[in-house]
Amino acid sequence: MRTAPSFLRALMPAALIAALALPLSGCGLQPLYSGGSSAGVIQGLSAVDVPAIPGRGGWLVRNALNERLGKVGSEVSPAYRLDVRLDDSLEALGVLNDDTISRERRILRARYQLVDLSSGEILLDATEGFDAGIDVVSSEYATIAAEQYALENIAKEVADRMATRIALTLRSRAGETAPQ
Known part of the structure; x- marks a missing residue:
């Protein structure tokens, strides 16, 4: 059995990656945070003000949101406000014969609105x-x-999902307001 020369074996992974990436170039995928820290989405996220949210869960979600939105250590004046209402509950799942609970489910739901302050x-x-x-x-x-x-x-998971949804909203808004 004959094997390819060593220089061809070294080029095979790169050729495979290039061949697989070629169809993706025309699919319209765009990086959400392209442009680095000067990108419109990044600047928009850091301009989101998150007022205090009641309860321990609210404190955790707000801190996680501020971290994900780039508010930690940032002095950007707010252009948006994020109003959040949380529903935090514990639900019994497993009940034994003696009516004791063996399993619980902790549920955290966030209803939120992103408001343009202007x-x-x-x-x-x-x-x-x-x-x-x-x-x-x-x-x-x-x-x-x-x-x-x-x-x-x-709380971290909910904040991650919220930050992603906010970033997508700000990106689509920037696309609508950008000169064509």
């Missing part, structure tokens, strides 16, 4: 949510710790 127009009105399962154990402390840990994780 016009008062609502640019985005959406809902995001996520949930996590929790095992209820004999130690009450361990169960409470698991509930809090689940809230921290789902």
Whole structure:
């Protein structure tokens, strides 16, 4: 059995990647954050003000949003306001024969609106949510710790989804207002 010369074997991965990337060039995919820190989407995200959200879940979501929107350490004057209402609940899933709960579900839902401060127009009105399962154990402390840990994780997930949706909205808005 004959094998390809070593220089051809070295070029094969690059040729394969180029062949696979060629059809993608005409599909219209564009990087969301193209242009780096000077990109319109990045500047728009850092101009989103997130007012305080009530409760521990609200505090976690707001901090995660500010981090994802680039507000941490940023002194950009707000052009948008993000109004968020949270619904945080615990639901019993597994109930044993003696009526004790063996499993819970922590659910966090966020209803939010992105408001343009200059016009008062609502640019985005959406809902995001996520949930996590929790095992209820004999130690009450361990169960409470698991509930809090689940809230921290789902708050980050909800904030990620919200930030992505906001970025897409701002990108489409920038495309509408850009000169053609």
